[in-house]
Amino acid sequence: MRSEDDPTDSTHLFEQTCVIIPALNEEQTIASVIDSVRKGMPESHVVVINDGSTDSTERKAREHGATVISLPINIGIGGAVQTGYRYALTHGYRFAMQIDGDGQHDPSEGRQILFPLVENDMDLVVGSRWLGRGDYVAPKGRRFGMRILASLVDWRTGGSFTDTTSGFRVVNLRAMSFFASNYPTDFPEVESLVLASRHGLKIQEVPVKMAEREFGRSSIAGIRSAYYMIRVGMALIVGSLSKEDS
Amino acid sequence: VKSFIFSIVISVGFLMLTLRAIRRRKLQEHQSVIWILVALGFVVLSLLLPFDVVGTISHFFGIAYPPNLILLVSILFLIIFVFQLSIAITKLAARQKEIIQMIGLMSIERPEVEIPGRDSQEGFGTTQDNEGSE
Numbered sequence: 001m002r003s004e005d006d007p008t009d010s011t012h013l014f015e016q017t018c019v020i021i022p023a024l025n026e027e028q029t030i031a032s033v034i035d036s037v038r039k040g041m042p043e044s045h046v047v048v049i050n051d052g053s054t055d056s057t058e059r060k061a062r063e064h065g066a067t068v069i070s071l072p073i074n075i076g077i078g079g080a081v082q083t084g085y086r087y088a089l090t091h092g093y094r095f096a097m098q099i100d101g102d103g104q105h106d107p108s109e110g111r112q113i114l115f116p117l118v119e120n121d122m123d124l125v126v127g128s129r130w131l132g133r134g135d136y137v138a139p140k141g142r143r144f145g146m147r148i149l150a151s152l153v154d155w156r157t158g159g160s161f162t163d164t165t166s167g168f169r170v171v172n173l174r175a176m177s178f179f180a181s182n183y184p185t186d187f188p189e190v191e192s193l194v195l196a197s198r199h200g201l202k203i204q205e206v207p208v209k210m211a212e213r214e215f216g217r218s219s220i221a222g223i224r225s226a227y228y229m230i231r232v233g234m235a236l237i238v239g240s241l242s243k244e245d246s
Numbered sequence: 247v248k249s250f251i252f253s254i255v256i257s258v259g260f261l262m263l264t265l266r267a268i269r270r271r272k273l274q275e276h277q278s279v280i281w282i283l284v285a286l287g288f289v290v291l292s293l294l295l296p297f298d299v300v301g302t303i304s305h306f307f308g309i310a311y312p313p314n315l316i317l318l319v320s321i322l323f324l325i326i327f328v329f330q331l332s333i334a335i336t337k338l339a340a341r342q343k344e345i346i347q348m349i350g351l352m353s354i355e356r357p358e359v360e361i362p363g364r365d366s367q368e369g370f371g372t373t374q375d376n377e378g379s380e
Contacts, residue, residue, distance in 0.1 A: 049350070067354065069350040069351060069353070069354055070350060070353060071346050071347070071349070071350040072346060072349055072350070073342075073346050075342075075343050075346050075347070079343045079346070079347060082347065083347045083350055083351065086347065086351060087351060087354070090351075185343065
């Protein structure tokens with residue numbers, strides 16, 4: 001049994017955690033994602049950022065007990081996640097966890113990715129599908145692309161990342177308030193790592209399971225992936241040129 | 247003489263178009279100043295056509311074929327102008343994102359504010375019982 005003031009007690013951690021689920025037309029999966037978050041982290045507060053969905057995402061999310069922030073116009077996942085950070089910040093949460101609305105991530109692992117925040121004093125913890133947990137398989141080309149992305153990010157940050165496009169991550173108050181006013185919009189997952197690292201935030205990857213997307217296509221899939229890589233590369237270089245505004 | 251009349255007609259026409267757009271408030275002040283200057287520039291250039299001003303200036307810059315001077319100046323102007331527009335769009339996009347986020351966050355605090363929405367005809371009033379654990 002863990003005691004009340006054990007800082008790593010999960011009940012205690014979850015109570016201070018705001019789970020942010022960015023969702024664009026995820027009516028097929030949003031309900032089960034919310035349910036599994038509430039099952040895996042019962043004390044956490046679930047916020048769905050409905051990024052201008054045209055289907056019943058909003059209604060389903062409300063019916064399953066989530067707080068829903070509906071954006072009147074689609075602003076992209078970066079802007080949506082940032083909205084979540086702003087919400088978490090103004091509502092006094094210590095941690096903000098991002099989970100994709102498509103069922104790719106397993107909320108029962110929330111505990112594992114929250115842990116390093118308190119135990120290792122990390123600012124940002126990213127769940128990686130390539131660190132041995134789970135049996136995620138990706139087409140060769142995609143996997144190759146993700147390696148290149150990782151080495152690009154490593155080059156900009158001096159770290160050693162494996163899964164830079166992972167949308168399963170959690171931040172502490174420090175990273176939360178930084179991201180609330182500085183969050184990239186073009187390739188938010190990748191760019192935010194570089195941005196955070198340049199800001200001096202401590203980032204750690206932990207192994208997680210990831211499922212193939214249940215519905216819909218990843219924005220990285222398809223023949224445009226080469227073009228995507230070039231644009232991300234450019235964005236990272238351009239991002240490094242830009243001055244930090246805070 | 248034909249080309250003289252032709253260019254005057256075109257440049258005066260352009261000036262009138264600009265003024266009309268300003269009167270109908272289709273141009274911001276800042277933008278309209280630029281376009282009035284451009285339009286006036288056209289008019290002056292056409293009026294000066296018989297005096298071969300362009301030829302003299304080209305000669306001064308060592309440009310052998312005078313129309314090239316006009317092309318050069320036009321292209322430079324366009325590049326700078328498009329660049330300025332690109333900056334303006336970036337700024338507008340950032341502001342728009344900010345506003346949209348704000349609207350979303352405010353609709354949580356004040357559920358009675360209705361967002362012109364998609365999915366829900368019932369609006370927000372019906373579903374405000376989700377402000378649970380805080």
